[in-house]
Amino acid sequence: MEVIRHEGPGRLGLVRLGEYSFKTPALAGVEFTLSPFNSFFHPAKPGEYDFNLAPAIPLGFYTPNEVIEKALGRLWSVNYEGFNAFYLPALRRTEYLSEFFKIIERYNFDAVYLGNSKILIREYRYFVRILRELRERFPNVMIIADLEPFFYPLAVYLGVDAFDTRSLKLYDFEGKGFTGYSPFLWKEEPNSLDFARETILLVRKALKEGKLRYLVENFFNTQYHAGILRIADMEHEDYLEKYTPIQKETVYFISDASIRRPEVRRWHERVAERFVPPRNTKLVLLFPCSAKKPYSFSRSHTLYRRAVKEALGSGVAKVHELILTSPFGVVPREWEWLAKYDIVVTGHWSEEEIRPAAELLAKTLEKYPKGIPIIAHLDEAYVEIAKLASELSGREITFTRVENGTTNRESLKSLTETLREFELEGTKEDRTYRYFEGIRKVFDFYFGPGAGEAVLPENGRVRGSKMLRLFVENQQTGTFRDGVISVTPFGMQRIYDSLKAYWVKIDFELRGDVFAIGVDEADPAIRPDDIVGIVRDGKVVGVGKAVLAGEEMVRSKKGVAVKVRKRV
16 A cells, blocks of 8 residues: 555555555455354455455454464464455454564555454544554555444544445445434435445545544544544544644644644644744743734734834844744744644633643743743733743743733733833844744754754845745755745755754665655654655755655655655
């Protein structure tokens, strides 16, 4: 199986079976019959179906140890020639998983049929864990499950590629027809296969448009959906984030589950690990977010910045601004172009929103030298966040007097009066430095601290007005426009030399795209859609867009790993 596009562990894929190929997610034709002689699942004729399940022993979820061990002994004696799918029974005793994995690895199956699927959805932790272990260990193996169509979006999001539909005939037999609200509302006429096909097409469309997570959150038909997704978000958040492409479009937070999306985890990590305050900062300002993005274009932030300018004049070049928001927590002013999100604003924050925001703010404030004044112009729950962050960080925060909203005339007057107590004077060098920093910090977000300095050092140059071109010693390193960047091979070489980050190593002459089979090593920090440098013998020979996550590139043996855009 070749991966075309990711959203979380969910993926659009291309499966090639001899001369036959199809795209996933899909409905798979799986054939097996129960042999009365040995209790093995045994296909009638290999080759008649998409997937022919190898002889297997139908172990139950609660099967005792001695039976599992006896079954494993028999499975090693099976002749697997001619079969391209392996039946993996879901077992409560997970210590035996590795033995089944050894069989899958040795015989190089195209697909794994996940047994006991309908029991698994009641075992939230096991369901997520088994999908994770299969997906990460066997990136080119299809995972097939037997589930009702209303589980398809969630199952695909977590890593399932195809679904067996044989059991759906039971619903037709009972005269039940699926609806989008199943299993609570049913149609009066049988429609199981039609509904399964419609749902698969919907999942594919969502994947293509990068909206699978929205579909998952809209298909909360049972308590099992909510439980499984919550376990995935809270206990396997690194698994979801690893395969989630870099955010390009606005993320809409449509439910309580939305605030646990992988994009939120990534944002918190990058603020904590990749944001470094400008070195000339003499004053920190905390502001609330605004509905309009980027914040600078909003009425409220226009008024805030006007008040700051009135109070400090040229000293604004020594002020650094942090914006507080849910669920991203903290947005440095330089990253406001990157914070593309929308959330229902009611003024009521849950503890699940307040505590993480306060903890992130505390970590951020600790990055500034001690003794730097911190002024907060906030109201409502933002004040609670700032006070908790002050306690956690040990940094004193001065609050302006806010009445009837932060943009009220008296509130803005209080902001101006508070800031006038500080004598700050910025120079031309300060203004130039902050202009460069606004560009550098965006590169730091994508590649790590120091990337901005690599592509735009103090002796660098910026040319252009809207589309800014960045140069070092008359060689272009990249471009910048409204938070959107590109990097040249020369610029990527400088990033590689400085950070050893976002690299994919090969040992052949680069002529086209890089296929997974040709990847020797890759930076584990790489996520789908990241800009990466293709490195050969320590030299960047090309720049491209990642199709796979870094770890996935190394483990995969099929498909494109990097789509190359520029070669040396």
